[in-house]
Amino acid sequence: MRDFIQWFLLCVECFFILYMVGYASFLFLSVTVGSSDLYASKRRNLLKNELSNDYYVPVSIIVPAHNEGVTIESTVRSLLALDYKLYEIIVVDDGSTDDTAQVLRERFHMWRVDRPIQRRIPCQPEEEVYETRAWGVPITLVRKRNGGKADALNMGINVSNYPYFLCMDADSVLQHDSLEKIVRPVLEDPTVVAVGGSIRPCNGAEIENGRVVRYRMPQKLLACMQVLEYDRSFLASRILFDKFNGNIIISGAFGLFLKSVVIAAGGYDHTTMGEDMELVVKLHVFCRESGRRYRIRYVTDAICWTQVPERLGDLCKQRRRWHIGLFQSMMKYRNIMANPKYGAVSFVSYFYFLLYELFSPYIEVFGLLTTLLAFAVDLINLPFMVLFFGIYVVYTAILSLTAFFARIHTIDLRLYPSDACKAVGLCVVEVACLRFVMAWVRMTALISYRKKKNTWGRIERQKIEFK
């Protein structure tokens, strides 16, 4: 029996060494590429290697909202302050039970109209449409029967007038130049069908007219840790994947899409929880199957500030939702796996998300259980184990800090010394503790997911201080 356990543990050890070396190599490569890309981009901008004129790519901004009465006004005000010439704002109220629609109607003096809506993508029917043009930018509010976020986005696409649409969350604020910057890849390369922007937590930031006037790390430690996590994950995978057109996620909080392609691909899938990832994978599949030349890009300097959950319960809900979405998208498009037709999307992006995102919580928990087993049968090299864990924590923490500082420097934020200390201290806690809590949450996410798959995840909102 002991021989068997020994043999089993040897196999596990080999697997984990390969797994960790793979992960370490990926993180290392992506942070190196990401960091150097950020600095190169900063230098390019300094030397005016940028598009600075008004290029008028008309964009419809779609804001799906469900019970967002607390934040919706700030969000729309931030959109009105964008430095861009030609855009419209469409808020889709997906059957809210709070005062979301009323807040909008009253604060923006909206009037009811009988607007015929061209139904290019199926969605739940509209109940009322309101419009205003008094703010320089057309604002449309559509109240519709509840159908989920994907359904609300599909309604927004149907209502939109322009060839590109931008989806964002109702609890987010776009930086004043974000629209101008997210449109640039479209002008640089006309084959671009979708562009993802950077998401940064706004807890702690003071935003005035779409500009960050004061940046502090959030007061709540959980939110602080998420700042580090966001920086690492955005820098870690998206810039690297962008190099070979391999991004298979564009955050639902901030993404630009070519409307005609999205409509041709069938729009958002309302049966999945991760409609943002599902759409991007679908676009890869659609474009490759139809032989269309395409690019899906990621831009680092188009920034959307979003609220991250400050309570552990809310964070768990959010991550559970994300994991279910990931699972659904990966399963729905499993034919991508090891399929040469999809090139790097299959062999790099899909495998990365499969091994290091979808399966990682199971692998991590399995690793912990195996460690306990080895400990129980006295087959563990304790000093080595501690050293190994220490290297893992320090290594990941250093990468988090590299990503954090790279992003702070390249978007011209001024960091207070106390915030720098906070980041240094919390990056270790994030890697050594929060990551395992999240691993557990994600591992248990798939239990009972069918019950919740068409509901909006409720997270406690704070009013965004937008001046």
Place this chain on the structure above:
Amino acid sequence: MGAEVLLYGYGFVCLSMLGFNLFYGLYLRAGGRRLKRRLDRLRHQAAAQQKNLLEGRPLEESYLSWMRRRLSRVQNLLAFDYLLDELEDGTSIFQAYLHQLQPVFLYLAAIYGRREDTQAAYYCHFLARHQLQRHMQMDQIQQMVAACVHRESFYCRVNALKALCAFGSPQTLVEALSELGRQPEDTQLHEKVVAEALLTYTGDTEELIRQLWQRFDQFPLRLQRAVLDYIRFKSGAYRGQMLQILLDNSQDKELRFSAIRYFGRYPDPAARPALLEFVRDPDILRWEFAAISASSLARYPGQEVVDALMRAMHSPNWYVRFNASASLEAQGVSYEEMLRAVGSDRYAREMLTYRLESRRLEGLEAAQEQLEQQKGVPVGV
């Protein structure tokens, strides 16, 4: 043991990266002070030379050599860019100063023409921004800029194009556009980028358009669209050529759309039958022709046009109905009349109702704005 070595190795490189990050952060933070120091030095020297110019003496040779050396570094050129903003006052002294710096700019063109793309692009931007062609004729500089159009970097090509537009020489610009057109399709500039650059052209517009037409057939589609857009914004004197494109079935549909838009902006009786034919076309696959023509017909008065637009209100395509209703409104047809004409067609009636409500909404909002202005309340608060 192998894995440990690898992890230690990675860890070391990561620590180096972190160190680099911290160092670079401090370096960036000090960037403002460095720029100010450079600017002060350049300003001080320029002030002394301008004094010479005021007293009727030319720029000193030692100053020109110093400027050649200094401005060969891109950071100093950046500071000089700011300095020119400060000095630019339109006086003859400033113009003489720039004029006498001509050998320096020529030298820099040779230097930056050999530099990597980012710096070459910046030099083009610098030339375009200060419109140095106003102060001197510099063929060599134009050649350097035109050579940048061949480069792979997107921004190098865009900045070069903008610089050529700022120089205002139609021949060089059209040559550069032809060169851009010869590049592989996937590296060609977006039509909006080209059209926007052309709109900043400072020379003789009519001469530029004449030369563009001469080469028009040699340009690839994307460039042709940009040229047509530019002409639409600039001149109504090309109806003949536009009509040919409009009527030529073998032309790409995007070019024909541009021609339809042109005749929407510059009405011409010769285009009217073709526009009417498009709007009457029942083929749903050609809805784009119908939709754009419906919009262009807003400025073509007459019962025949009204009848065609009324018929277009029954189109199964949303955009055709939308544009037709807007054009009918622009023609001054009353809503009662329109509603009577469309009869019981639900989709047509819905669209007309929406137009009516939109118009009422605009009226209400205008009235509210007026009221707020009278009360002294800033609009949009």
